[in-house]
Structures are given as structure tokens and as C-alpha cells.
């Protein structure tokens with residue numbers, strides 16, 4: 001028997017909606033290191049093939065993608081290794097950027113190789129030891145009709161040192177997650193599951209809800225109540241020694257998700273992609289988020305529900321360590337996932 005009736009997470013979530021409206025109106029002041037961009041004085045951003053001083057990398061106010069969310073982007077990390085910074089799964093991220101662009105009928109005016117090389121160069125030129133890398137492609141300001149035909153496609157790649165997304169303590173102790181009232185939709189997948197700028201309004205509002213209400217991160221459901229993903233992460237549960245993750249629908253096909261699934265299988269841990277409901281959080285042993293920014297972050301509590309022992313569990317720890325070993329080049333396996341930024 002469960003400790004309390006199954007619908008409690010959902011009921012609590014519904015009750016919270018009026019409270020949420022209040023928290024949404026509360027001004028949110030960024031307070032985590034992730035919210036702050038503090039480039040050094042000679043930092044540069046790659047824009048349309050040129051290195052531009054950070055402060056000059058600006059766009060026109062009538063930029064089409066600013067108005068309609070029609071840009072596409074990626075988020076990558078370069079990790080410190082003994083051979084200098086190495087970008088994790090660069091080619092897969094660049095492929096996903098091109099896939100997202102295809103979803104918005106955008107032709108990126110650079111080749112995959114040129115984008116890959118620019119990602120390496122931006123880390124190198126900015127003399128970064130570790131980096132978060134943000135490529136973005138967007139339609140310019142030459143016209144503001146919805147049809148973007150004929151508009152110039154701009155491409156920019158920025159890189160900066162970004163600490164642990166959900167905090168060092170989160171990585172060690174686990175985070176407290178909030179089930180958001182914002183609904184993710186699978187009707188137009190793959191459009192809604194691509195890294196298209198406009199899609200991120202759901203994640204941004206869900207994150208504001210969670211932070212304003214004192215939680216660390218938001219979990220979003222689909223219209224039928226099934227779990228989709230975190231605002232910027234995929235979800236995994238551990239049950240009876242096995243990993244479970246929501247099957248892809250509205251959720252992004254995360255590169256870290258794929259990495260964890262592959263690593264788990266190598267470690268002899270069975271992985272199942274399935275339909276997961278909030279109730280499944282009540283009787284799982286461990287839960288964690290995965291993402292380029294969030295890496296492998298344990299979840300210690302969802303709403304009022306303590307997960308497992310309320311701290312990072314053994315399988316999460318095992319996969320987190322393995323992930324860290326691979327991204328930092330300490331493992332002998334999967335070295336082809338690392339692209340070194342040094343020439």
C-alpha cells in the first residue's frame with residue numbers, strides 16, 4: 001500500500017493553481033549563478049562568421065525571431081580534461097540544431113563542419129577552461145510578416161563559464177521539484193519537441209513558477225497527465241534496480257538522456273522508455289534529471305513527496321560518476337564523444 005492516496009500530487013497541484021497565479025505576479029530576481037552573465041572585458045561572440053566584441057553582438061528590435069520565436073538554438077558544454085577543454089557530443093548537438101532549423105523551414109547558411117569549428121574556436125578565443133556554448137540561428141529584421149521567406153538567417157555562437165545549473169548542493173543532495181500547471185503538448189511533435197526558441201516560453205514560465213514558490217526546478221506534464229520532462233531536463237526514475245524514462249512525445253530527445261541510457265546498459269542496468277504518471281514518483285526508489293546544463297541531478301522531493309530516502313540514491317550516484325568520468329576524459333571509453341578545442 002502507498003502511504004497516501006494516489007491522486008495527492010495531482011490534487012495538490014490543482015489546489016496550487018490559485019497560489020501560482022500569485023507567485024507568477026511576484027517579481028523574480030535572479031539569484032543563482034546560472035542567471036548571471038559576467039564575460040571578461042575582451043570576451044567575443046562568433047556572429048555570422050566573425051568574432052565580435054561581446055557588447056557589440058546585438059540585434060535589431062524588429063528581428064523576426066524576437067517577435068515570433070522562430071529561432072533555433074543549442075546548449076553544449078565543454079569540460080576540463082587533461083588535454084584542455086573538450087566539447088561533449090558536439091556533432092550530435094550540431095545535428096540537432098540543423099534538425100530544429102528544418103522544423104522552422106530555416107536553412108542555416110553554414111555547414112555542420114563550420115558550426116563545429118566555430119564552437120571550438122569560441123572556447124579557444126575566449127580562453128575558457130570550461131564552457132557553456134550557445135549557438136543560435138534566427139531570422140533577421142528585413143520583414144515582419146509571419147512568412148519568413150527571404151529573410152536573412154543569422155547565426156551566433158556565444159560561450160562563457162557557467163557553473164552547476166542547479167547548484168553544487170543539488171548535485172550532491174538532490175533538488176526539490178515542483179509539478180507545474182503548465183501543460184506540454186505532443187500534438188505537433190516534432191515541432192514542440194525541438195529546440196525552437198518559441199517553445200521555451202513554457203519552460204521559462206514553469207521555471208518562474210517553481211523558483212517563485214521556493215522550489216529548485218519544474219516538472220511539466222502533458223494534457224493527459226503523463227510526465228513530459230523538466231523545464232530544461234529529461235527525467236529518469238529508478239525502480240527495482242531498473243531505469244524508467246518517459247517515452248518521447250512532447251519531450252526533447254535529450255543528448256544526455258541518450259548518453260545515460262547507453263551508459264546504463266553498459267553497466268548492466270535495464271532501461272525502459274514508458275508512459276510515466278506523477279503517481280509513479282510515489283513508489284520509485286530514486287529519480288534524477290539529465291541535461292547538458294543540469295548534467296545528472298538527483299531529485300530528493302517532488303512537491304510533498306519524498307523520493308526514496310530523500311537523498312541521492314546509489315544508482316543515481318553510479319551514473320552521475322560515470323557521466324563525470326566520461327565528459328572529463330577520465331574514462332577509457334567513449335572518447336569519440338569528446339571534441340578537443342585545442343587545434
Ligand SMILES: Cc1ncc(COP(=O)(O)O)c(C=O)c1O
Nearest residue numbers: 232233234252254255256291292
Ligand atoms: C526542454 C529540455 N529538455 C531536455 C533537455 C536536455 O537535453 P540535452 O541532454 O540534449 O541537453 C533540454 C536541454 O537542452 C531541454 O531544454
